[in-house]
Amino acid sequence: MSLVNLAHVCSHLQNASKARLGLTSIPVSKLHVKLMLGLQKEGLISSVTLGGPRPPLPYLLQASPDPEDMGKMAQEMQEEPWLAYPSERPQISRDAAEEEVSQIANVASEVYKVPIPQNPAQRRLWLGLKYWNNEPVLRNMKLISKPTRRIWLTTQDLNKITRTRASSYVPGLTHPGECMFLTTDRGILEARECVERRIGGMALCRVW
Amino acid sequence: MSVCRPTRCLFSWLSSIPKPSSSASHPRRPFSSTTVRSGRKRRPHYPSIKAEDLALLNQAAETNYPKYDTSETSLLSKRYTKSQIAAIKAAEAALDPKDIITQGQRRTDPWQLPYEDDLAEVDPVTDHADKLSHRDIKGPKNFRRANEVERDEAIAQIANENLAKLYPSGVPDGKLSPKEQQHLEEAMQAALTQAALDPRAIYTSDNPHAVAALADPRHSVVLPDLPRIENRMARQTRRLSNEEQEDPRERRLLQYMDWDKKELRKIRSKTLVVHGVTNQTRMGKIRSMYYLTIAGNGDGLLGVGEGKSVEPEEGRKQSVMSAIRNMRPIPRYENRTIFGDLEKKFGATRVKLYSRPPGFGLRTQHLIFEMARLAGLQDLSARVPGARNKMNVIKATWEALCNQKLPDEIARGRGKKLVDVRKVYYGGSVH
Numbered sequence: 001m002s003l004v005n006l007a008h009v010c011s012h013l014q015n016a017s018k019a020r021l022g023l024t025s026i027p028v029s030k031l032h033v034k035l036m037l038g039l040q041k042e043g044l045i046s047s048v049t050l051g052g053p054r055p056p057l058p059y060l061l062q063a064s065p066d067p068e069d070m071g072k073m074a075q076e077m078q079e080e081p082w083l084a085y086p087s088e089r090p091q092i093s094r095d096a097a098e099e100e101v102s103q104i105a106n107v108a109s110e111v112y113k114v115p116i117p118q119n120p121a122q123r124r125l126w127l128g129l130k131y132w133n134n135e136p137v138l139r140n141m142k143l144i145s146k147p148t149r150r151i152w153l154t155t156q157d158l159n160k161i162t163r164t165r166a167s168s169y170v171p172g173l174t175h176p177g178e179c180m181f182l183t184t185d186r187g188i189l190e191a192r193e194c195v196e197r198r199i200g201g202m203a204l205c206r207v208w
Numbered sequence: 209m210s211v212c213r214p215t216r217c218l219f220s221w222l223s224s225i226p227k228p229s230s231s232a233s234h235p236r237r238p239f240s241s242t243t244v245r246s247g248r249k250r251r252p253h254y255p256s257i258k259a260e261d262l263a264l265l266n267q268a269a270e271t272n273y274p275k276y277d278t279s280e281t282s283l284l285s286k287r288y289t290k291s292q293i294a295a296i297k298a299a300e301a302a303l304d305p306k307d308i309i310t311q312g313q314r315r316t317d318p319w320q321l322p323y324e325d326d327l328a329e330v331d332p333v334t335d336h337a338d339k340l341s342h343r344d345i346k347g348p349k350n351f352r353r354a355n356e357v358e359r360d361e362a363i364a365q366i367a368n369e370n371l372a373k374l375y376p377s378g379v380p381d382g383k384l385s386p387k388e389q390q391h392l393e394e395a396m397q398a399a400l401t402q403a404a405l406d407p408r409a410i411y412t413s414d415n416p417h418a419v420a421a422l423a424d425p426r427h428s429v430v431l432p433d434l435p436r437i438e439n440r441m442a443r444q445t446r447r448l449s450n451e452e453q454e455d456p457r458e459r460r461l462l463q464y465m466d467w468d469k470k471e472l473r474k475i476r477s478k479t480l481v482v483h484g485v486t487n488q489t490r491m492g493k494i495r496s497m498y499y500l501t502i503a504g505n506g507d508g509l510l511g512v513g514e515g516k517s518v519e520p521e522e523g524r525k526q527s528v529m530s531a532i533r534n535m536r537p538i539p540r541y542e543n544r545t546i547f548g549d550l551e552k553k554f555g556a557t558r559v560k561l562y563s564r565p566p567g568f569g570l571r572t573q574h575l576i577f578e579m580a581r582l583a584g585l586q587d588l589s590a591r592v593p594g595a596r597n598k599m600n601v602i603k604a605t606w607e608a609l610c611n612q613k614l615p616d617e618i619a620r621g622r623g624k625k626l627v628d629v630r631k632v633y634y635g636g637s638v639h
């Protein structure tokens with residue numbers, strides 16, 4: 001778990017949002033993936049996609065079903081709209097309409113299919129950045145724990161920090177809309193979620 | 209046992225001998241070179257009142273301000289509640305009628321007000337008797353112009369009434385001292401003038417209530433004007449409306465803002481930076497003055513303006529006008545502080561602003577303090593590490609305050625739903 005790479009990611013995301021990029025990539029690691037999913041859950045980035053050295057195609061360009069299938073799909077969608085989303089579960093066998101349903105499911109799963117290189121060194125994590133009112137949503141991202149100095153926070157510390165007071169040499173979350181991410185034994189969580197669950201952990205970074 | 213005893217003996221001998229009276233031929237031995245001040249004749253602050261005068265006073269107080277009798281209290285009880293009557297009685301008991309007689313003054317002059325008022329507070333809006341409408345006049349409300357006979361009659365009657373007001377105990381007759389004679393003449397003159405000016409002398413009606421209403425100021429549409437002070441100082445300090453309009457810059461500003469003057473008067477401005485600047489030309493240096501002014505309404509508007517001119521007053525005015533024109537809204541949390549911490553860099557100057565809890569006050573440096581005051585911020589602290597160029601501090605603070613990120617905007621940007629729970633916790637008593 002190298003915080004050096006995380007530091008690089010932090011500054012890269014700041015630079016990318018200053019340059020108004022729509023899509024950017026970071027090296028893949030489990031920590032990065034989980035943190036980026038946390039950012040996405042907080043609404044700070046729009047998409048997290050595993051891909052290769054070339055950026056993945058935008059959603060609209062990825063795959064287009066045949067025109068003759070579209071009518072059938074539309075009808076099916078009206079009846080069972082949840083089929084538009086790919087599901088991990090295998091299709092449980094059903095009656096007569098089974099084949100058509102599975103066909104639609106295949107189309108839906110193809111939409112999200114992105115070529116991933118076999119070589120893990122060539123894999124990149126592609127992030128979609130967000131902008132609102134001509135301003136980047138993610139403007140600042142800063143490491144709290146440093147590679148040379150890790151900081152572990154208890155629930156009491158987090159109680160204070162989320163209420164804008166400093167604790168354990170970590171300044172409070174005083175900026176409007178500021179988030180802090182920690183790595184805990186339940187995964188990477190936002191500070192307020194940690195407070196809710198009453199768990200502590202190692203502080204990673206703060207975002208606002 | 210040893211040293212004290214002889215001295216004690218000495219003192220006891222001293223105290224036993226009679227003290228020399230002050231009227232003795234030997235004056236007191238002076239302890240200083242300054243001359244002795246002769247004793248002040250003690251005089252009371254108020255003249256003492258004799259017992260018989262007091263009795264007269266009591267009589268006058270009783271006759272002028274009698275206590276409520278039973279019929280009056282029963283009338284009061286129809287109008288007021290029990291607690292209100294108790295309050296009235298307490299107030300009556302607290303005021304000694306003797307004090308009103310000795311300290312208060314009852315006017316007996318011809319220009320006295322037709323209603324009771326001590327005029328301790330003359331308020332041009334409220335200081336008049338309760339207004340009456342036409343519905344309060346009983347009977348028909350017709351008027352006609354009085355003919356000459358009726359007019360003279362009315363004038364005579366009104367003059368008599370006025371004179372009776374001046375001399376409640378009858379007009380003095382017989383031999384009068386020249387002073388009294390002059391007083392009487394003046395009174396008659398005043399009574400006649402008033403009578404001639406009275407509308408009852410010009411119009412008449414069959415209904416006596418309607419005639420009385422003519423002279424009653426409570427029926428007047430026009431409230432009495434404020435007395436005008438006519439002296440040199442007042443004339444110099446008073447500014448006429450056409451003089452005020454002469455400033456073309458102000459007129460243009462009002463036109464630009466689509467304001468009238470009342471709104472402009474609510475704006476407060478303060479010049480924070482003044483210094484001289486020079487322009488080096490072929491001909492030589494041209495000196496002019498630079499002004500930086502802030503303007504705000506103390507309720508969420510703040511502007512910064514600059515002005516530069518060879519004429520100092522011209523430059524200052526220019527900066528004030530541009531500050532007012534540049535006013536921008538400052539978002540405030542609960543109308544008292546900022547939304548979270550702000551940081552802004554302007555040139556080499558970095559300004560950090562921190563939001564603070566209620567009652568914290570403005571604990572900032574003077575420039576940011578003035579800006580926060582004009583913007584209507586009440587709780588704020590600030591830090592200016594490093595360069596503290598005045599102009600840059602002001603501009604950085606202004607930009608930071610104007611470009612705050614609001615929670616709603618952040619929530620929209622992140623696609624989150626924002627709910628203000630303060631309204632639940634504090635019973636809705638939040639801004």
